[in-house]
Amino acid sequence: MVTQCIRDHLSCIRNQIEKNEIEAPPAMDDLLIVLTGLLEKSDKNSLQPVINLTGTILHTNLGRAVLPQNAIDAMSLVAASSSNLEYDLHSANRGDRDSHIEALIIELTGAEAATLVNNNAAAVLLVLNTLAVGRQVPVSRGELVEIGGSFRIPDIIKKSGSHLVEVGTTNRTHLTDYKNAINSDTALIMKVHTSNYHIQGFTKSVSEEALAELAKVSQLPLVIDLGSGTLIDLRKYDLPYEPTVKESISKGADIVTFSGDKLLGGPQAGIIAGSRDLIQAIKNNPLKRALRVDKMTIAALTETLKLYRDPDGLKDKLPTLRYMTRDLGEIRKMADSLLAPMSRIFGETVTVSIKEVHSQIGSGSFPADLLPSVAIALKPAKLKLAKSGADDEKSSNKQLRELTDNFRNLPRPVIGRINNGELLLDLRSLDNADLILSQL
Numbered sequence: 075m076v077t078q079c080i081r082d083h084l085s086c087i088r089n090q091i092e093k094n095e096i097e098a099p100p101a102m103d104d105l106l107i108v109l110t111g112l113l114e115k116s117d118k119n120s121l122q123p124v125i126n127l128t129g130t131i132l133h134t135n136l137g138r139a140v141l142p143q144n145a146i147d148a149m150s151l152v153a154a155s156s157s158n159l160e161y162d163l164h165s166a167n168r169g170d171r172d173s174h175i176e177a178l179i180i181e182l183t184g185a186e187a188a189t190l191v192n193n194n195a196a197a198v199l200l201v202l203n204t205l206a207v208g209r210q211v212p213v214s215r216g217e218l219v220e221i222g223g224s225f226r227i228p229d230i231i232k233k234s235g236s237h238l239v240e241v242g243t244t245n246r247t248h249l250t251d252y253k254n255a256i257n258s259d260t261a262l263i264m265k266v267h268t269s270n271y272h273i274q275g276f277t278k279s280v281s282e283e284a285l286a287e288l289a290k291v292s293q294l295p296l297v298i299d300l301g302s303g304t305l306i307d308l309r310k311y312d313l314p315y316e317p318t319v320k321e322s323i324s325k326g327a328d329i330v331t332f333s334g335d336k337l338l339g340g341p342q343a344g345i346i347a348g349s350r351d352l353i354q355a356i357k358n359n360p361l362k363r364a365l366r367v368d369k370m371t372i373a374a375l376t377e378t379l380k381l382y383r384d385p386d387g388l389k390d391k392l393p394t395l396r397y398m399t400r401d402l403g404e405i406r407k408m409a410d411s412l413l414a415p416m417s418r419i420f421g422e423t424v425t426v427s428i429k430e431v432h433s434q435i436g437s438g439s440f441p442a443d444l445l446p447s448v449a450i451a452l453k454p455a456k457l458k459l460a461k462s463g464a465d466d467e468k469s470s471n472k473q474l475r476e477l478t479d480n481f482r483n484l485p486r487p488v489i490g491r492i493n494n495g496e497l498l499l500d501l502r503s504l505d506n507a508d509l510i511l512s513q514l
């Protein structure tokens with residue numbers, strides 16, 4: 075690697091000399107500094123921690139939930155040693171990896187049984203492939219959701235080997251629409267939580283209770299894709315209402331699926347909870363093996379779920395909830411503490427100010443609700459050039475882009491968002507302000 079790096083760099087320098095871009099080779103000491111830098115760069119992992127100041131708490135592109143410390147500890151422990159992942163310590167027989175977490179999911183959701191897969195998309199795929207292959211699945215036209223990054227309900231239904239039957243219209247679906255769609259080929263009734271958008275105006279959708287009743291008389295399972303899925307009523311923390319998994323189960327859902335790394339605040343996982351017979355059939359599907367989770371996920375999710383046994387302590391221990399409920403005064407205080415040092419660092423080149431902004435929860439949770447927050451706003455100072463307005467705007471756009479690039483290229487990249495000619499650093503999810511200052 076060292077040899078190759080030196081060769082590449084020397085050839086680059088020869089090229090520059092040939093083209094008369096430089097006159098002579100750089101001094102040996104300078105060369106060594108550059109080469110050390112290049113080698114360090116090539117040794118750096120592609121996947122690395124970043125500081126998320128985008129204002130989106132659960133940012134899918136930035137890895138969604140930040141894990142609670144007890145989950146991180148549990149992952150390290152199980153990673154550093156052999157474990158009884160699929161080994162029954164009582165009988166010395168082969169065990170089931172779900173057994174370590176199933177009771178906890180049952181306790182928190184009220185379901186009879188549960189299983190775990192790679193993510194919620196895998197959960198939906200596995201449920202449909204188990205219960206509806208070659209048969210029909212009615213879904214309301216108002217619920218044919220696309221989640222970012224190519225997860226679309228119609229496509230996943232198709233890939234599962236079952237057939238989507240669209241019922242109702244985009245804005246209104248009635249119980250009779252489902253009734254009319256049911257025939258001897260129907261495998262189940264599916265409801266999808268429209269987590270990342272709202273339909274407003276002249277609208278109607280069928281409640282979980284009514285669908286459960288229809289499913290029961292039709293002797294069909296009711297499957298609900300809750301998307302985010304929360305285990306507690308978030309109104310307790312002055313957040314908007316989001317249906318809990320327990321509510322869906324108690325209203326009569328036979329299967330619910332939800333993500334581990336959205337509102338739940340844990341590792342990437344898809345949780346499937348529901349009636350014993352159906353869960354057993356799902357576990358028996360050979361695809362389950364292809365979609366199963368590893369020991370670190372089970373360890374992290376177990377610890378995350380255990381925090382839910384103490385809803386009062388949850389706010390302090392679960393980073394996702396801590397960011398969602400963070401006191402505005404605390405965020406403002408952090409902004410105040412950053413303002414003077416940052417102004418000093420940037421001097422005249424960039425105007426630093428404090429701005430009232432709105433954060434969002436993200437990952438399709440509460441799309442219409444925003445949380446008041448505070449950001450550091452950075453605006454490159456206007457160039458004192460007597461040029462036309464268009465050029466002026468072009469150059470200040472360029473400066474803003476450079477500023478954003480520079481933040482993104484820090485050893486611990488800082489990711490903000492651009493708004494109205496400013497780079498906004500929303501401090502809601504910032505844990506350590508010093509980490510920014512020391513890098514600057």
Ligand SMILES: *Cc1c(COP(=O)(O)O)cnc(C)c1O
Pocket residue numbers: 193194195196198219221225266267268269270299300301302332333334343344437438
């Ligand atoms: C997010 C979401 C999914 C996909 O979940 P992943 O855990 O990202 O795979 C599926 N359905 C709904 C309704 C969602 O909100």
